[in-house]
Amino acid sequence: MDRREVGTFNDRNRRGGEGSCHKMRLWKHLYLLPLSVFLGFIVTFFTTYTIAVQLDHVKPDFPYISDGGACPPESCIFGQMLNMTAVLLGLTVYVRYSLVEDYYSCGHMRARWERWLNVAGAVCGMSGAVGISIVGNFQVTNALGMHLLGAMLAFFLGVFYCWIQVPITYRTRPDMTRPWLTWVRLLIAVLCSVLFISGWVCAAATPAEFSHRLTNSIKACNASEIPDSEWGMPSHGWEYHVCSTASEWAVGLLFSVFLLTFVYEFRLVTVEKPKLLRVASVLHQRRWVGIECLEPPPPLLARRSRRVPPTVAPVSTGAHRHAYSTVNQAEGGVS
Numbered sequence: 001m002d003r004r005e006v007g008t009f010n011d012r013n014r015r016g017g018e019g020s021c022h023k024m025r026l027w028k029h030l031y032l033l034p035l036s037v038f039l040g041f042i043v044t045f046f047t048t049y050t051i052a053v054q055l056d057h058v059k060p061d062f063p064y065i066s067d068g069g070a071c072p073p074e075s076c077i078f079g080q081m082l083n084m085t086a087v088l089l090g091l092t093v094y095v096r097y098s099l100v101e102d103y104y105s106c107g108h109m110r111a112r113w114e115r116w117l118n119v120a121g122a123v124c125g126m127s128g129a130v131g132i133s134i135v136g137n138f139q140v141t142n143a144l145g146m147h148l149l150g151a152m153l154a155f156f157l158g159v160f161y162c163w164i165q166v167p168i169t170y171r172t173r174p175d176m177t178r179p180w181l182t183w184v185r186l187l188i189a190v191l192c193s194v195l196f197i198s199g200w201v202c203a204a205a206t207p208a209e210f211s212h213r214l215t216n217s218i219k220a221c222n223a224s225e226i227p228d229s230e231w232g233m234p235s236h237g238w239e240y241h242v243c244s245t246a247s248e249w250a251v252g253l254l255f256s257v258f259l260l261t262f263v264y265e266f267r268l269v270t271v272e273k274p275k276l277l278r279v280a281s282v283l284h285q286r287r288w289v290g291i292e293c294l295e296p297p298p299p300l301l302a303r304r305s306r307r308v309p310p311t312v313a314p315v316s317t318g319a320h321r322h323a324y325s326t327v328n329q330a331e332g333g334v335s
Helices: 009-013 032-054 074-105 112-137 144-171 179-205 208-219 238-260
Strands: 288-291 315-317 320-322 324-327
Touching (some): 112 144, 144 238, 179 238
8 A cells, every 4th residue: 555755855866856845954043042131131121120220110220130120111011032042042951952962972072971960950040040030020019029029030049040151161171161251151150150149139138128128119110119318328228229230230141141151162053953744644544753864764654565664773774764653553452
């Protein structure tokens, strides 16, 4: 019985047609990923801060990053920009993971802990990207608990991701990176850790009354609820608040710079586009056949006998191999 061929879209030319479909399709200029993440954070932070200050939603000296995106219209820009940047960050983390994994597979990194460290970095990076999206979508004025959860994921796992990348950078030199990048990333990781701790300590030291009034002014989108005469007075806890907010801004900017350093490794990396597979069913039979070829197979695939073996072992012809896999489904169930 006749059955349709199943395979990659490149199989359409297996009988000597055009050869253009066999060309490898590549994505180049992957260094634009970390560069886009860096620019996305910078543009988002300063755009929303400028709009919030101009509309008198926050005091110019000195709100949290998310306070600048708590009220409309800047909250709309804040959420949309952070969502897009989070997606780009996830792609950057994945490419970085794949790059180190390939380096490990080639035998340059032999210790098992190095591979697990790379996996841990990918998990932390992806989770941090999710946290950034949560921060953008759950504003501090609408869902404080979810906002704080997203902030913890973004900042804590972001700092941890920096520390994970330091030994990975050290182990991949000099083939994939340069020694000076190890020291730059180590310095950024140390600064992020110190500033992260100081930010949370200063936030906890801020008097509850001052924090309550500040939160109410942000929810009301009216910075004038706290008079300028009281803003900046040490007796009201202003200095602890500014210490906390300045630390948060510094950690966010340093993390952006850390991701920017990936440009060096990504500049010579290309990614092959995924292959699309078309699946066709056998006419008048409840049977599926799947074929994946590493090379265009010989032309005698149009007809076969009705009895198809459940599996076909790889066949080697010289230096080339064709891998075939079949999944048969009988009349009453899967065999």
